[in-house]
Each structure stands twice: as C-alpha cells, then as structure tokens.
C-alpha cells in the first residue's frame with residue numbers, strides 16, 4: 001500500500017545520504033499515512049538512510065509504538081510522533097545528524113543569510129537546547145515539537161536537525177538547505193565572521209523565490225535524476 005509514497009521515502013534516504021547527512025545507521029524519515037493520520041511510515045533502525053526499502057519500512061502510531069513491520073524502531077521515534085501529533089499540517093519529518101548543522105549549533109549564534117540557503121530560514125530557526133541527549137521519551141519529543149512551533153526546520157543543539165513539512169520534497173529541501181546554510185556560515189565564522197550581508201528586503205525577496213512548492217518538487221526531481229546517474 002502507498003508504494004508511491006514509500007518510493008519517495010526510499011529516494012529521500014538516498015538523497016540525504018548522498019548529501020553527506022548519513023551518520024551510519026542514525027537519522028530517520030517519517031511520512032504520515034494518508035488515510036490514517038494517526039499512523040506514520042518510518043525508516044527502521046539498524047540500517048542506513050540509503051538502505052530504506054519497501055520491505056523494511058515500519059508503521060508506527062502517534063504513541064510511538066510500532067504497529068507493523070519486521071524491523072526495529074528507532075529510539076528517537078518521539079521526534080516524529082510528537083511533531084506529527086502537534087502539527088496536523090505536517091506529513092513528513094526528517095531528522096539527521098548533518099555534520100555542519102551539528103557543528104554550527106555549537107557556536108550558539110543565530111543563522112545568517114550568507115548565501116541563498118540561509119535566506120530560506122530568515123523567518124527564524126528555533127534551537128532546542130533543553131538537552132543534547134537523544135530524544136527517547138514522549139516528553140522530550142513534545143518539548144522538541146514545542147520548540148519547533150510553526151516553523152519548518154530547527155536545530156537540536158550538539159545533536160542534529162529536524163525538518164517538518166506538508167511534503168517529503170519540502171522536508172528534504174529544508175534539510176539540505178539548512179545543512180548548506182550552516183556550512184557556509186562555519187566557513188565565514190572561521191574567516192573572522194560576516195562583514196557583508198544582504199539587505200533584509202533582499203533576503204526576504206530571495207526567501208520568497210526559494211520557498212515555493214514548485215521549487216521543492218523540481219529540486220527533489222533533479223536530485224532523483226542525479227541519484228540515477230551516480
């Protein structure tokens with residue numbers, strides 16, 4: 001069932017891994033089940049992001065308990081269950097330990113729009129700092145969802161990133177953009193910090209250009225074509 005949706009999850013895992021966001025078997029993706037909004041499909045534990053396949057995707061309830069599937073469930077399932085519970089507008093959640101995002105979070109500095117990707121987060125980038133430990137309880141998952149609020153992306157300090165969106169295409173776009181934005185700022189900070197930044201109105205205009213459903217879909221389609229060439 002929902003093979004097309006699961007195929008998107010398989011592609012998303014390979015795209016994220018190819019972009020350097022894999023952390024061995026850590027990191028996960030979830031997709032809300034279209035006709036059962038209190039359930040979601042999720043990457044299983046003990047496999048890499050690029051190893052997601054039709055026969056290892058599991059089904060989980062909003063309480064974090066596995067409903068279907070042979071494979072194991074990630075301990076950090078509560079990031080997904082609690083964000084999906086808190087946000088009826090969200091159908092896709094991505095969590096990775098993207099290295100530049102983790103490194104940037106240790107600076108304790110706000111994200112700047114160094115290049116295009118940073119402009120996407122000009123409306124604010126929440127940072128969860130209550131703990132740097134894993135999100136292994138529903139309480140911690142709820143705290144993450146509260147920090148995320150109505151945003152589409154956030155950092156977990158010294159841990160990773162979370163993106164949440166109506167579509168998997170958008171959630172992946174935000175995850176890749178956030179990692180690139182953090183990487184650019186790390187370079188600039190290493191060179192002494194930004195001395196030249198775009199005007200706020202330019203940044204807002206750029207954000208508008210890049211934050212469009214058409215852009216999310218076209219980028220995802222391009223990344224799938226690129227996967228096939230590699």
Ligand SMILES: [Zn+2]
Nearest residue numbers: 076095159160
């Ligand atoms: Zn994690």
